[in-house]
Amino acid sequence: MVSCFGCPVLGSVKVYVPPGTGTISNFTTVPGMVSTNGESEFAVFCATPAPHIPSATAQGSRMPIANRRDGSRDERSGRALMVFRLNLLVTSLLLLWTGSVYSTLRPAARLHRYQYSQMAMGVQVTLTVYAPDQATAERACAAAFERIAEIEQIASDYRPDSELMRLCAQAGGPPIRVSEELFTLLHRAQQLARRTEGAFDVTVGPYVQLWRRARRTGQFPTEQELQEARARVGYEKVVLDERERTVQLLVPGMRLDLGGIAKGYALDEALCVLQQHGVHHALLEAGGDIVAGLAPPGVAGWRIRVENAAPERQWVYLARGAISSSGDTEQYVEYDG
Template sequence: RDSSELMRLCRRSGGGPVDISDDLFRVLRAAQRIARASDGAFDVTAGPLSVLWRQARRQGTLPDGAGLAAARARVGHDKVELDERRRTVRLLQPDMQLDLGGIAKGFAADEAIATLLRLGIGSALVAAGGDIVVSAAPPGANGWRVGVAALEGADRPPAGYLMLRNAAVSTSGDAEQVLVSGGVRHSHIFDPRTGQALTGRSSVTVVARNGTTSDGLATAVSVMGAVSGIRLVDSTRGAAAFVAYADAGDIRSRESSRWRALDFRRSPSWSVEHFSEPLRPH
């Protein structure tokens, strides 16, 4: 919305430091941490590219090179300055546009769980689209049973099930919102560093200690690909990931080291060919 705090901040890009709410500061601080760890594969400054690719999907045509270059020039996590002491943010370049779509739902689910805990509700599940945050297990259960989406989409049987408590899980996939041009399938997920949409099919599920982290990491891993993405997850304390992707008509998967320690029950109706050798980045 034009009246939102985020949009008011964007309108002041290119100017001086701006006082922002504690909630927005915490989201941006988490986003910048993931952006640095992923070398920009996750970047909330990618709003100009988001707008360009949404328009491309509506029109059914790829963005032109000049438009991509102009949008890309306004993107970069190094264009954001956070002042921890003053609780301010400065957007260094004019006409910047922040897009929190890859992290805000996870943060909102975290806040909902925190509110329920303050109200004395110690066992709950909060779902925000592809992001789920849970507290203690339901009475008489070992945890919350959460389905892991299959590569083919939410209308297909889950790839398997996780049993979780006091954790978060997020899935980033491209089964929907695609643009097909010249026989090439372009995902709604794009690489902020190049401006180009992903052309391979993948589904990334990340488990972490909170939804803010799992949400941001799921997007980052989608962009980075299985090899680099799993390396990022393994370097993130308390995080685990499962990546499924299409390769020459087959579905392959890769798991992080901590994923193998989770209570993951693969669905008998969904099987993948698992390869333990290093996989090629997308």
């Protein structure tokens, strides 16, 4: 068998997982995280045959060993010298190229599958990673969860002391200087709002509060409540100043909800943290938001099932990308039967 680089493959992709889909090999608990671990193995071996170095005395060539007595060089010897130098150059380049190919295809370390879960941003966040050992996986995932917690403290609308809620408490007042991270989120949200002409709008917080109450108590919003909420909603009521990094909410009672953008941002940041710790094969999930790093070793992508989708669209294979879904499978309100 020959690889795409033209060199023979001595080994092949080998994948090991415990018997049965989803089977775990052990169970680990660390503070704030639950782990279910399995393992896999991936190795690719590639070797390039030793390049042929043309002999200087091969048939049809002759080494230039002497000049003629009259001072002129043998014409055939000159041509042989040129050919020899050219062959030597090509051989040297080939050796360098072979070394670079082999360095990229050298045997990968044996990787094990680890999975950790933690409540964050109002949902269960699950990190599934492949790492060389448990210590590496726990260290990387703990740091990733810390990064998610940092963003939650900035962007959560569930926490009254979050930076976002402190900003909303100043609605109707003067511009408020905010952190660079919160400003980045709001700036991106406003860009999306303008591009979608308000279909995406983080000022929908007053509506969200009414429907959260309806889900919790079964009390449907009245028409008056909906009208009052409508007066406090609209992305055009948010003023951003990039130079001063300030945000002004123009109408009293406005409430921002970053649920449509903050979870994806938090998962992107968490993936960066995993990669900084040397963990590149990872899948991060928070509710309907999923972010993927490299695929599991030996396969093309992470296999993801989309609940309640059409049969031909239920399975998605994802690597180095993201996917988000939304629906009434888990959060819904029944009214009048």
